[in-house]
Amino acid sequence: MFSYLRRYAPVLLSADLQRPASSWHPLLFMLVAALGMTLMFNAPFYAALQTQIPDQQGLQICLLLLVFLLNLLLLFIFAHGTLLKPVVLLLFFAGSLSLYFNQSFGVLIDKDMLQNALETDPAEARGLLSGALLLHLLQWMLFPLLLVLMVRVQRLARRSYAQHLLAALLLVVLVLSALGTTRYAEFASFFRNFRSVKHLALPVSPVVAGLSLLSKSVKAQTQPPFQLLAGDARRSESPGQPKLMVLVLGETARADHFQLNGYPRPTNPLLSQLPVLSFSQVSACGTATAHSVPCMFSALSRDNYDEAIAKNSSNVLDILQATGVDTSWLDNNSGCKGVCDRVPSEFLFQQPDKRCSHGQCLDDVLLDGLARALKRQTNGDRIIVLHQLGSHGPEYYKRSAGEDKKFLPECQDKQIQLCERSEVVNAYDNSIVATDRLLAKVIAQLQQQQHYNAALLYLSDHGESLGENGVYLHGLPYFMAPQAQTRVPMLWWMSADYAAATKLDAGCLAAAKSSPFSHDHLFHSLLGAFSVQTTLYQPALDLFSGCRAAG
Numbered sequence: 001m002f003s004y005l006r007r008y009a010p011v012l013l014s015a016d017l018q019r020p021a022s023s024w025h026p027l028l029f030m031l032v033a034a035l036g037m038t039l040m041f042n043a044p045f046y047a048a049l050q051t052q053i054p055d056q057q058g059l060q061i062c063l064l065l066l067v068f069l070l071n072l073l074l075l076f077i078f079a080h081g082t083l084l085k086p087v088v089l090l091l092f093f094a095g096s097l098s099l100y101f102n103q104s105f106g107v108l109i110d111k112d113m114l115q116n117a118l119e120t121d122p123a124e125a126r127g128l129l130s131g132a133l134l135l136h137l138l139q140w141m142l143f144p145l146l147l148v149l150m151v152r153v154q155r156l157a158r159r160s161y162a163q164h165l166l167a168a169l170l171l172v173v174l175v176l177s178a179l180g181t182t183r184y185a186e187f188a189s190f191f192r193n194f195r196s197v198k199h200l201a202l203p204v205s206p207v208v209a210g211l212s213l214l215s216k217s218v219k220a221q222t223q224p225p226f227q228l229l230a231g232d233a234r235r236s237e238s239p240g241q242p243k244l245m246v247l248v249l250g251e252t253a254r255a256d257h258f259q260l261n262g263y264p265r266p267t268n269p270l271l272s273q274l275p276v277l278s279f280s281q282v283s284a285c286g287t288a289t290a291h292s293v294p295c296m297f298s299a300l301s302r303d304n305y306d307e308a309i310a311k312n313s314s315n316v317l318d319i320l321q322a323t324g325v326d327t328s329w330l331d332n333n334s335g336c337k338g339v340c341d342r343v344p345s346e347f348l349f350q351q352p353d354k355r356c357s358h359g360q361c362l363d364d365v366l367l368d369g370l371a372r373a374l375k376r377q378t379n380g381d382r383i384i385v386l387h388q389l390g391s392h393g394p395e396y397y398k399r400s401a402g403e404d405k406k407f408l409p410e411c412q413d414k415q416i417q418l419c420e421r422s423e424v425v426n427a428y429d430n431s432i433v434a435t436d437r438l439l440a441k442v443i444a445q446l447q448q449q450q451h452y453n454a455a456l457l458y459l460s461d462h463g464e465s466l467g468e469n470g471v472y473l474h475g476l477p478y479f480m481a482p483q484a485q486t487r488v489p490m491l492w493w494m495s496a497d498y499a500a501a502t503k504l505d506a507g508c509l510a511a512a513k514s515s516p517f518s519h520d521h522l523f524h525s526l527l528g529a530f531s532v533q534t535t536l537y538q539p540a541l542d543l544f545s546g547c548r549a550a551g
Contacts, residue, residue, distance in 0.1 A: 023152045026084060026161065027168050033088045034072035036143055041095040041202035042067055044102055048197045052190075059186050062179055066187075069176055070204040076169050085148045089141075094210075095203035096140035100133055104417050105394075106471030108199035109206040111213050113475045116288040118213075121334035123349075123359030127395045130414040196480040219308065229299060229314035233527075233534040235323040235381075240501055243381045244452035245529060246370065246442055250435065250460030251289065251333055251390030252474060255280055255489045257432050265407070267432040270440035271491070277509055279490040279543075284462045285519040287485045288475040292461040293337040296519035299536055311338045316523045317385070318342055325530050326382035330369040332361055333387045340385070349389075362401055363388050363438050370445060377451055381530055386442070391431035393464060393473055396424070399431035406433050421467045428466055443493050453498040455529075459522060460488040490517065492543075502529075508547030517543060 024032075045067065049060045071091075079087035101107040117125075156164070180187070191198060199205050255261050259268035260278035285295035285302045295302060297317060298310035314322075321327040321343055329340035331347045348365045355362040366386045373384055391399055397410040407426035411419035439458055446454035463485045465471040474485045492509065499506060521543050527534065528542035539545040 023154055025164075026080075026153050026156065027164055029084065029088075029147075029151060029153050030072060030075040030079060033091075033144070033147065034068060034075055036147070037071050037091060037095055037203055038064070038068040040140065040143065041099050042200070044099070045197065045200040045202070048194070048200055052194045052197065056186075059183070059190065062183050063187075063190070066176075066179060067201045067204060069172055069179075070201070073169075073172055073176075074204060074207060076165065076172065080165075084153060089144055089148060091203045091207065092141060092144035093137070094206050096137055098202050098206045099140065100136045102200065104132075104415065105473050106465065106469070106476075107473060108196060108476060109209060110199050110477055111209045111216075112286070112288055112291055112477070114206070114209050114213050116290045116475055119290045119334065119337065121359060124334055124392065126358060127393070127398075127414060132415050132418075196477060199477070216308070224312065227309075227313040230319045230322075230532075230534040230536050233319050233323050233532050233536075235325070236531040236533070238381060238453075238501060238531065241451065241453050241497065242379065243498065243501070243530065244446070244449060244454045245383045245526075246446060246454070246456045247383060247385045247526075248439060248442065248456065248458040249293070249333075249385060249387045250458060250489065251388045252392050252462065252464045253390055253432065253435060253460035253489050254463035254484050255282065255460075255487045256484070257429060258489045260491070261489065265429055267429050268436045269406075269433070271436050274440065274443060274493065275506070276439075276443075277492045277506070277513055279492070279513050279515075279517055281514055281516045282459070282488050282490040283516070283518040284460070284486050284488045287462050287478055287481045289333070289461050290337055292519065293339055296459070296461070296522045297339045299523055301520045302518065315339055316526050317383070319532065319534070319536075320383060320526065320530055323530070323532050324380055326378045326380060327385075328373060328382075329385045329387065330366055330373065331387040332363055332366050332389050333392075336387060357398075360389060360398065362399070363390065363434065364401070366438065367441050367445070370442060374445065374449065382452075383526070383530070388435065388438070390435055390460070391428060391464060393428070396427035396431050400427075400434040404434040404437060405430050416472055417467070417470075424466055424472075428464070439491065446493075447495065453495060453501045455494040455498045456492070457525075458489070458491040459519070460490075462486070463488055502544075503549035504544055505547045505549065509544070512547070 042064065046060070046064065049063060053059055074091065075087065098109045101109065107113065257263050257267060258278060259266055259272055260276065261280040284292050285305060286292040291307070294307060294310045295305045297315040298305070298313070299316070300306065300310055317327050317329070317339065327343045329336055329343055329345040331340070331345065332349050335347070336345065346369060348369050349356065349359055349361050353361055353365055355364055366388065370384065370386060389399060394414055394416045397412050407429050409423050410427035410430065411423035412427070413419055416424050439456070443456055446456060462474055464474050465482060465484050468482060468484060471482065476482070476485060478486065494504065494506070498504070521541050524538050524541040525543040527537045528539070528545055
């Protein structure tokens with residue numbers, strides 16, 4: 001028997017590898033691939049249907065059929081000739097990757113999430129890579145790989161193929177039209193009431209999100225000339241010593257994990273001993289850095305924010321610099337998302353430092369950068385922005401040094417969903433303790449400034465989910481995002497000289513610390529803090545305007 005195998009096995013294996021036995025019509029190949037994608041990746045979609053419309057089995061079946069037809073339509077549009085098998089593999093890869101992040105972290109892949117992923121630096125991306133992800137991809141890509149390797153697709157004459165494709169396309173359009181006509185009211189009501197469910201339709205949803213992002217990118221290449229805003233801006237010179245504000249831009253900090261806002265754990269052991277005001281009801285502009293950071297510095301509100309307009313026009317730092325305020329940006333994150341493009345900037349995570357590993361540094365490097373910046377004396381007002389890495393996940397344990405690790409044990413697994421939730425919270429809370437120490441040390445540096453009347457404003461870009469209801473990380477669409485992702489901490493400290501020079505009443509500010517504020521207030525508060533007059537300025541959105549004495 002062994003001699004038989006030695007004699008004929010090479011021939012059999014060679015024949016199988018060179019020419020798979022099966023030979024399918026390309027439309028049959030597409031049909032099987034679309035059916036496979038729909039059945040393999042849409043368990044969360046079907047589970048959502050059972051939860052939201054449990055007694056409407058007919059509508060559930062129609063919605064699953066809709067997903068199948070849309071997946072098939074993607075293949076009809078993009079998969080032809082030599083592109084057929086590569087496109088099938090790409091769609092299966094998109095579906096399996098989206099399924100992993102949804103099942104592991106509760107993340108939905110939409111346009112904003114894709115943009116956030118594309119703008120993530122390699123160091124942050126490595127934090128999401130794991131053996132479980134690789135194993136998941138190997139498992140879910142097995143079927144499409146076998147399909148591609150074992151099935152030979154027939155090569156039809158162009159005219160014949162076009163006729164068959166046109167007939168199949170017409171049939172799909174007819175079925176879609178029939179579904180739309182007979183079920184329009186139910187479809188419209190369902191997607192209006194449960195908008196998030198559409199993001200679970202795989203792989204059609206991430207593909208549509210990708211096409212939408214590509215369209216936006218193409219439009220950005222043909223954007224109009226940069227628009228200079230606040231051309232009428234004028235600044236009143238400060239009497240006495242110049243003002244210095246350090247604006248600390250936080251990362252992934254949620255307000256309800258700050259001891260200053262009533263959190264029972266001592267996450268602010270140092271700041272709680274300082275005259276710091278904490279505003280506890282502050283809403284973020286978005287749930288991801290790529291959206292929130294440009295938005296919070298722009299003249300646009302969250303309701304009318306348009307990224308193309310914001311990135312193609314002056315932001316508040318541009319306006320302050322144009323009016324003579326010395327402006328600089330120190331970054332320990334993955335960049336400023338275009339906000340600091342026109343002001344002096346320093347990207348500390350790109351510099352060699354023993355506190356850095358694989359392109360990510362502890363936020364202590366910001367203290368050194370600030371100390372260097374403060375050695376450069378100026379004659380006028382100035383603002384220095386410190387952009388933290390803060391509490392960026394999922395590797396929260398890497399955001400704190402040994403002295404900050406007050407809560408143990410910590411989750412040290414990239415797959416935080418596999419850790420005990422208490423360990424995830426411990427690691428996250430230690431990152432808040434690290435931020436507390438950073439801010440306390442910044443205040444200590446400002447207290448030593450004799451040349452300036454100094455103040456500090458801290459504001460995070462967005463929050464974070466830590467496993468509540470099975471959701472982790474951030475980036476959910478705003479309309480469905482939990483408060484953990486949209487409610488952010490905001491802190492204010494000022495020296496006695498700053499309060500006296502600006503006639504800012506600390507008691508008045510303290511009385512407003514539970515009032516609702518948002519990222520919309522940052523633009524106008526910074527203009528007001530530096531006495532900038534412009535028609536763009538809205539006193540109602542100035543955090544300090546109601547507490548500043550006249551005269």
